[in-house]
Amino acid sequence: xxxxxxxxxxxxxxxxxxxxxxxxxxxxxxxxxxxxxxxxxxxxxxxxxxxxxxxxxxxxxxxxxxxxxxxxxxxxxxxxxxxxxxxxxxxxxxxxxxxxxxxxxxxxxxxxxxxxxxxxxxxxxxxxxxxxxxxxxxxxxxxxxxxxxxxxxxxxxxxxxxxxxxxxxxxxxxxxxxxxxxxxxxxxxxxxxxxxxxxxxxxxxxxxxxxxxxxxxxxxxxxxxxxxxxxxxxxxxxxxxxxxxxxxxxxxxxxxxxxxxxxxxxxxxxxxxxxxxxxxxxxxxxxxxxxxxxxxxxxxxxxxxxxxxxxxxxxxxxxxxxxxxxxxxxxxxxxxxxxxxxxxxxxxxxxxxxxxxxxxxxxxxxxxxxxxxxxxxxxxxxxxxxxxxxxxxxxxxxxxxxxxxxxxxxxxxxxxxxxxxxxxxxxxxxxxxxxxxxxxxxxxxxxxxxxxxxxxxxxxxxxxxxxxxxxxxx
Amino acid sequence: xxxxxxxxxxxxxxxxxxxxxxxxxxxxxxxxxxxxxxxx
Numbered sequence: 001x002x003x004x005x006x007x008x009x010x011x012x013x014x015x016x017x018x019x020x021x022x023x024x025x026x027x028x029x030x031x032x033x034x035x036x037x038x039x040x041x042x043x044x045x046x047x048x049x050x051x052x053x054x055x056x057x058x059x060x061x062x063x064x065x066x067x068x069x070x071x072x073x074x075x076x077x078x079x080x081x082x083x084x085x086x087x088x089x090x091x092x093x094x095x096x097x098x099x100x101x102x103x104x105x106x107x108x109x110x111x112x113x114x115x116x117x118x119x120x121x122x123x124x125x126x127x128x129x130x131x132x133x134x135x136x137x138x139x140x141x142x143x144x145x146x147x148x149x150x151x152x153x154x155x156x157x158x159x160x161x162x163x164x165x166x167x168x169x170x171x172x173x174x175x176x177x178x179x180x181x182x183x184x185x186x187x188x189x190x191x192x193x194x195x196x197x198x199x200x201x202x203x204x205x206x207x208x209x210x211x212x213x214x215x216x217x218x219x220x221x222x223x224x225x226x227x228x229x230x231x232x233x234x235x236x237x238x239x240x241x242x243x244x245x246x247x248x249x250x251x252x253x254x255x256x257x258x259x260x261x262x263x264x265x266x267x268x269x270x271x272x273x274x275x276x277x278x279x280x281x282x283x284x285x286x287x288x289x290x291x292x293x294x295x296x297x298x299x300x301x302x303x304x305x306x307x308x309x310x311x312x313x314x315x316x317x318x319x320x321x322x323x324x325x326x327x328x329x330x331x332x333x334x335x336x337x338x339x340x341x342x343x344x345x346x347x348x349x350x351x352x353x354x355x356x357x358x359x360x361x362x363x364x365x366x367x368x369x370x371x372x373x374x375x376x377x378x379x380x381x382x383x384x385x386x387x388x389x390x391x392x393x394x395x396x397x398x399x400x401x402x403x404x405x406x407x408x409x410x411x412x413x414x415x416x417x418x419x420x421x422x423x424x425x426x427x428x429x430x431x432x433x434x435x436x437x438x439x440x441x442x443x444x445x446x447x448x449x450x451x452x453x454x455x456x457x458x459x460x461x462x463x464x465x466x467x468x469x470x471x472x473x474x
Numbered sequence: 475x476x477x478x479x480x481x482x483x484x485x486x487x488x489x490x491x492x493x494x495x496x497x498x499x500x501x502x503x504x505x506x507x508x509x510x511x512x513x514x
Binding site for chain 1: 485489500
């Protein structure tokens with residue numbers, strides 16, 4: 001997008017970028033002073049309280065997808081599109097009891113990879129690592145790419161520069177401050193996002209009433225109000241299962257379950273879900289107002305910023321810029337930290353250097369974060385722009401891991417045959433459905449096939465797992 | 475069958491008020507944790 005078509009002048013964009021970059025890096029350096037070992041760096045000393053815990057659960061889940069894709073969902077799938085998006089919060093609600101159990105069963109655990117290795121053995125662990133690294137790296141690259149594209153669209157900052165700055169800032173403060181910096185900045189970012197969404201929402205409603213929005217939709221796009229909109233109803237299942245699979249399997253969430261103080265995990269994830277739940281509607285409804293406000297929408301993915309800039313002018317564009325920057329940073333930093341911990345703990349410590357000192361592990365985690373940042377930057381630089389579809393492609397992999405994790409955490413009779421078969425069969429069938437039918441059934445089929453296999457193996461199993469084996473990772 | 479204006483109004487205002495309350499709740503939680511020395 002050229003500078004003239006952007007909502008803000010580049011100079012304002014650069015000023016905002018500089019201010020927030022300095023703030024995040026400064027806080028990362030300040031909070032990083034507490035970290036003396038790998039445990040401090042990766043898990044913030046395992047002592048995160050309820051306020052920071054709830055905020056980080058919500059903020060990490062509020063990606064640029066939430067603030068940008070929710071309006072797009074509303075524009076394309078109507079009221080059901082917004083409501084379908086809210087089901088992604090169920091992942092946080094259902095992970096709440098699991099977080100408490102994870103902390104109880106694995107008081108000295110570090111990663112979700114530790115769970116797979118100890119619970120199901122090396123084969124299941126290897127499959128899990130391939131699946132989760134594919135998903136995490138795809139998500140990381142798509143977030144960084146979205147950062148460059150959005151900063152360019154909002155302020156005219158060239159794509160390569162915007163992507164480089166936002167990625168560089170997140171790498172810098174995550175390297176220096178570890179999970180403490182990630183969670184601390186998440187708290188500030190979540191408050192900024194919530195306040196921004198509320199101000200923008202009420203400002204839009206001061207220019208157009210809900211009745212006017214409804215009348216306009218009934219006259220021009222009645223399908224968006226249809227209670228039986230088929231595509232939108234299918235999106236509910238896809239979003240729900242994708243959200244469950246993502247939260248249940250990814251080390252982003254497991255690292256928080258390990259990092260929260262004893263007794264905090266369950267409450268923090270439940271509160272995080274409550275905080276996140278209304279965001280898709282609060283951020284998404286402004287797209288429905290575009291018709292009533294006579295805002296031309298040349299590209300559906302820019303409907304949110306266009307409506308806000310139309311109603312609030314430069315102030316609105318600045319608000320959107322800040323909200324988007326915070327949404328991107330809160331997800332990028334979490335992915336960088338969690339993926340770095342996974343590679344440091346599961347590959348470096350467990351496979352290559354079992355005798356590495358805590359200080360050496362902390363340094364390695366920092367180098368891995370830097371390497372992840374450089375890898376992401378190199379992939380993002382050509383601006384491929386098609387990674388959203390790759391992320392949907394990962395849906396079957398994510399869905400196939402739900403049942404091995406849930407049964408492995410709660411049932412002694414869940415076994416490696418069930419976990420390995422469930423992941424491979426589920427992902428395989430899901431991918432076939434992805435190509436043969438469409439993305440909207442892929443995750444559902446993967447989850448269903450994996451469920452049948454895992455439950456059958458668990459039912460027929462004579463083995464009984466000893467939970468004490470999960471606490472042997474200190 | 476269509477979603478009514480009343481339903482639309484309820485979910486939009488409800489979500490905005492919900493967001494505002496959770497923002498206040500988060501701030502209050504942080505102050506409580508700070509007072510108790512329980513932030514981290």
